[in-house]
Amino acid sequence: MTETARTALGRGEHARRRVLRAALEVLADEGMPGFTIESVARRAGASKATVYRHWPSPSALLVDAMDAEFRPFPDVDTGDLRADLVGLLTAFASALAGSPFPKLMAAFTDAAERDPALGEMHAELTRRRREPLVRLLDAARGRGELVGDVDVELVVDLLAAPFFYRRLVAHRAMPADMPGAVVDHVLAGVRAPS
Amino acid sequence: MTETARTALGRGEHARRRVLRAALEVLADEGMPGFTIESVARRAGASKATVYRHWPSPSALLVDAMDAEFRPFPDVDTGDLRADLVGLLTAFASALAGSPFPKLMAAFTDAAERDPALGEMHAELTRRRREPLVRLLDAARGRGELVGDVDVELVVDLLAAPFFYRRLVAHRAMPADMPGAVVDHVLAGVRAPS
DNA sequence: GTCTATCGATACGAGTACGTTTCGTTGGGG
DNA sequence: CCCCAACGAAACGTACTCGTATCGATAGAC
Numbered sequence: 001m002t003e004t005a006r007t008a009l010g011r012g013e014h015a016r017r018r019v020l021r022a023a024l025e026v027l028a029d030e031g032m033p034g035f036t037i038e039s040v041a042r043r044a045g046a047s048k049a050t051v052y053r054h055w056p057s058p059s060a061l062l063v064d065a066m067d068a069e070f071r072p073f074p075d076v077d078t079g080d081l082r083a084d085l086v087g088l089l090t091a092f093a094s095a096l097a098g099s100p101f102p103k104l105m106a107a108f109t110d111a112a113e114r115d116p117a118l119g120e121m122h123a124e125l126t127r128r129r130r131e132p133l134v135r136l137l138d139a140a141r142g143r144g145e146l147v148g149d150v151d152v153e154l155v156v157d158l159l160a161a162p163f164f165y166r167r168l169v170a171h172r173a174m175p176a177d178m179p180g181a182v183v184d185h186v187l188a189g190v191r192a193p194s
Numbered sequence: 195m196t197e198t199a200r201t202a203l204g205r206g207e208h209a210r211r212r213v214l215r216a217a218l219e220v221l222a223d224e225g226m227p228g229f230t231i232e233s234v235a236r237r238a239g240a241s242k243a244t245v246y247r248h249w250p251s252p253s254a255l256l257v258d259a260m261d262a263e264f265r266p267f268p269d270v271d272t273g274d275l276r277a278d279l280v281g282l283l284t285a286f287a288s289a290l291a292g293s294p295f296p297k298l299m300a301a302f303t304d305a306a307e308r309d310p311a312l313g314e315m316h317a318e319l320t321r322r323r324r325e326p327l328v329r330l331l332d333a334a335r336g337r338g339e340l341v342g343d344v345d346v347e348l349v350v351d352l353l354a355a356p357f358f359y360r361r362l363v364a365h366r367a368m369p370a371d372m373p374g375a376v377v378d379h380v381l382a383g384v385r386a387p388s
Numbered sequence: 389g390t391c392t393a394t395c396g397a398t399a400c401g402a403g404t405a406c407g408t409t410t411c412g413t414t415g416g417g418g
Numbered sequence: 419c420c421c422c423a424a425c426g427a428a429a430c431g432t433a434c435t436c437g438t439a440t441c442g443a444t445a446g447a448c
């Protein structure tokens with residue numbers, strides 16, 4: 001078995017991870033204008049040559065960095081649709097309230113508008129973030145709790161979008177009861193008559 | 195009356211408007227990384243000195259440019275709440291579908307995360323964009339069409355956010371019937387029993 | 389028609405990022 | 419224990435932006 005292939009990863013992997021980590025720090029702190037190979041290398045304590053050795057372009061580096069950092073919300077399904085939705089959205093609102101997540105989102109959203117590879121990655125990360133919500137709604141529909149012809153993807157939009165919007169666009173406060181209020185408003189329109 | 199004060203505006207105003215226009219073009223085309231005084235002046239066919247004469251910093255220029263370009267949606271109120279909402283959101287979705295508006299939004303959203311002055315401007319422009327929706331909902335509540343304790347601001351979030359979200363975050367298509375579907379979902383939760 | 393404020397153009401030195409190359413160092417597999 | 423792949427540091431020339439300064443040219447007020 002060629003252990004040499006893994007040798008390369010020994011030191012290399014260490015440096016690689018430092019660079020990925022530094023990339024997100026730079027992006028969150030300085031935004032796209034400051035996201036430069038030099039700046040990332042500097043913060044990683046790495047040589048520019050090392051960065052260029054691993055990634056052909058800043059966008060390739062950014063794609064890897066975002067992919068490495070992504071952690072899906074743990075999906076639960078207690079059978080109580082409202083409680084589960086509120087739980088997920090509360091966790092999401094809390095992530096949006098603290099740095100660096102919203103700044104990363106803003107910078108990455110802008111970058112995704114101008115680079116097709118970043119655009120695909122943005123869509124893919126969003127899809128992964130939505131998955132727990134989709135699963136909850138599908139399960140509830142399976143239990144007959146939702147009207148039959150509900151468009152689950154649209155309902156997920158209605159649930160998730162207001163949090164992005166408040167934080168990144170409207171710059172307004174997100175009170176603690178907002179997840180509950182959003183869920184109640186949306187469920188009112190899709191719950192099957194009981 | 196000192197016509198001299200307006201003299202300065204004669205030529206100056208002409209150049210100033212060309213620069214403001216160019217600023218938005220640059221921002222939409224290149225994003226924040228390319229939004230540089232030199233680049234704006236070049237596109238405006240103006241001298242760097244002229245730009246520096248009018249604006250002390252890139253953010254000041256950006257604030258003026260966004261403010262100058264903003265045009266509110268004409269607000270109508272036919273008395274038919276659903277139709278009026280769908281009309282407004284359709285116009286909004288159409289703006290979001292074409293360039294350069296979404297690219298401007300993405301770039302400005304990112305910039306607003308890192309510059310307090312831009313953040314306030316972003317919030318203010320958003321508030322102005324929301325106004326027609328708020329007025330429609332307030333009027334409908336006045337007519338007794340909505341449940342009494344409805345949170346109008348939250349309802350506006352629910353109505354407007356999905357369009358931003360689909361275009362800028364999820365990168366998914368916005369079918370022609372989306373405004374109607376969103377309005378129906380949201381109104382289902384807030385309409386007064388008739 | 390003249391006068392003057394503002395214009396566009398151009399030049400400036402300092403600073404920085406680019407992408408590449410070289411070189412001495414070091415850590416981990418064989 | 420040795421070897422070498424990958425490392426960090428540094429230098430390279432090019433190109434760009436910065437913010438300021440200086441220059442005729444010109445438009446518009448009087």
